[in-house]
Amino acid sequence: MSENPFAIISPEDLSAEQANQLFVEMYSDYPEITRYGNTLITGARGCGKSMLIRCSMPDVLMIREQKKFEELPFLSFCVPIKKTSLNLQELRKLDDKHAPYMINEHYLSLHVIMYIFYSLSKVNFSKALYDKDQYRDFYERYYLKYLKSSGFRGEIEVDYSTANTFFDSLYEQMFLMMCEFVPYLRSLFNDNEEDYSYNLPIISYMRFLVPIIKKMCLLPDFPKDKPVFLFIDDADNLSYIQTQILNTWLACRTQPTISLKVSTQIGLYKTFLTSSGILVEAPHDYQEVNISYLYTTRSEDFYGKAVDVLKKRLQMAKINVEPCDFFPIDKKQAKGIEEEKKKIKEEYPEKGKGYRENDDVRRYAIPNYIRNLGGTRKSRMTYKYAGLDNIIHLSSGIIRYLLDSAAKMYDRASNEAQASDIKLITPKIQNEVMRDKADFYLFNELRKSSNDCEKDDMIAITNSPQNVIDQLANLINAMGKTFHEILISDRSERKVFSIALSNVPDDELKKVFELGVRLGFLHESHIGNKDGNGRTLLYILNRCFAPIFTLDPTGFQGYLFMTNKDLKKAISDGKQLRNILDAESQDEIRQLTIDDFLEEW
């Protein structure tokens, strides 16, 4: 591991030992993922899906459960789908023209079997169980037979020295098949005459992968009568047709022998139709597991597990400090907030708004402190986003954001101290990094307004938006500004981070929200509607933007109902969502409760 204890390492690059050390039983849904049956694993980018998969692989399990390969409770393989590995633009030439499903399935199957063989070439098999004759039998009676029936006509040099070299031989042979396939794709564009002639082998899931995997599992050094899990990671990177093919695989009844575990980002899986247009559905064809957490509270798993992740990282770096001490709060600010708490308690008998004194303390102490900082952007920026609570909440349930923030803090602390034995990150550095990260994330896509500290708007807004990005910039600015105004107002509910839609959004609004969700600026959810007779859309601002608009990211938040009319105005000028001082709108802000989210998940 690198010297920075919080450095983000791709799960694929982690050794089994490292993965085991870093593993935190993150999600209560984990046992379902390793139960037989197809599973769709959804979650936001960076929430830990790939790490979860990595820790389900044989090499990590062998260490964690102190078992040999043949003793494992299940046999799992990870097949990562990178952005441009399978979804090649050349393949689209075949759409509606020439056997797109067969050829795409061949390419997908090739990819899967290559990862299976490559993984097996690295497994620590029990050498005593290796039986060359049985391997030869598997190869000649089954593997070669299925390969030849797929149209393969070549020769393969197989190395029977060990199980590892055997699978390495098969991996290299499959790679040669891929090397022959890719030029076919390039040739599709060489001429004006449309010639799609395909003379290469064609392998498929049911006619090659499934029978081969079943026979392979009968080899002496494999787990006996145990389920096989194929983890297809980042399946949202597949093309539409490839996703249909994967759905067709889901619809096949290969369980309990072979189960597909498909991971994807929320909302990006391209279709739930199979190649023949049939819908795959939960729970009939798969179970769905959502491992994203939109909100963090002390009592919920994410907060506790985030602390565990940080603790493990510190332990591995031999830094014997608790996370809350490694990321201390700003003492002056904490003192100021304590004074606000005291004042609220003193005034509660006369001015109390909540049912209990502690409700008012929780709701108003930080907002009052922020309000008392002053009205200018410069004075608001003196609020420090520091302390473990803040940095976990600002990560909006995304563990990668948290680790990346911590890593940057550590780098900055090391540079400033000119030392490598850092025992804490000062509140100043924590605050700077969280602000910089929020800036970087937002202004990667949106234009910043000028650096005039007296100007109120952080984002470059426009009265005449030219495109969806301009409209989104206006919306985000309006949301941030309005939420801040609510925070420093005298309203009873002041911690607002979301908007709920009073109407069904029209196409123009839908595009803006879709873009916001796709960029990660907004999370989409559902909430009970105002009339209490159904549900409506809820859009939650990514908490990581709290420093930009000086919002309080901690604790459960409220939401503001918005009509299409108000939203249209917001996207057209970016000034505010609505007039929050309007007496009529007092009841338009509601409090989210944990039940809203338990119901959601």
Added chain:
Amino acid sequence: MGIINKITKSNVRDILQDEYGLICFASFEDRCLTAPNALSGCRIKNTFVLVNIGENSVIKSQQNAEKIVEIFPKTEIVEINLENPVMVAEQVIGIICKLEVANVKNLLLDISTFTHEVLLIMLRLLYEKDVFASIICLYNGASDYSVGDTIDQVWLSKGCRDVRNVIGYPGILKPSQKNHVILLAGFEVERATRLVELLEPDILSIGDGVEPTESMHEDSMSYFHKKFLAWENTFKNAITNTFTFSCCDIEKTVDLLISIIDKDPHMNYILVPLNTKLSTLAVGLVALGNHNIQVCYAIPETYNYIGYSRPSDNITLVELKNFKLFKKEV
């Protein structure tokens, strides 16, 4: 003519004396008119102008296409949809075949306002078809980018909506090898950020462009060099290498890229050009010589349609046939 010549636009007619076919790309940038205007009076037998009619098309592109028709009345306007690269490739191969049928031996390609993706597709198809005796690329550099904006507000495009491989450069990505992304960065470092998030490379090599196409860009380059260094720091925790490359010297950039790849050939190389069209040609040439290399295109969210650039008075001529990598092995 040597491999590369930079001349003023008024001298173009003196250099290009043969009979040519011409392919242009009508854009929202006025630079798409510089070369056609400079070529009026040359012996242009057939002209094709590509114009985007897809989702993000703008009226100005259509208007500029019509201006090119005014210069060369026999121009055929070829409508393409940049959201559909298959259609783009089909249209491009159609143009090449028409030029072949018309017995055009020498081709002029005004690459000034091609998108990186269309330019690379064109390069691949011209290489595969191999029907022209000479292929000269004309490139009109910009005298100013992000016209009217101060240096800290300069923007050409924003965001990175998605990334896809360029047709003709699928590469061969072997699972047992690490993915090494080589990115030729431009002004738009933010586009590069999102791109890196989407590609998730094991190793990242980021190129910082030097030797601008026009000397008036020196101040901007200096500003963006500092921005580049700050931006590079955000990827400190990934394995990164940085290098400088020439924005205008194609041969130098080709040699540099090959040297990076030859240092460790057992990797899956993914090249992403985000700088000038000349450096994009360099990327394309390297990938033509190595089928294992994948080339990708980063699709921006939006462009600075109003003030993208102002044309300069110079045109760089590049004879593709003089590059070793463009010669097909017999």
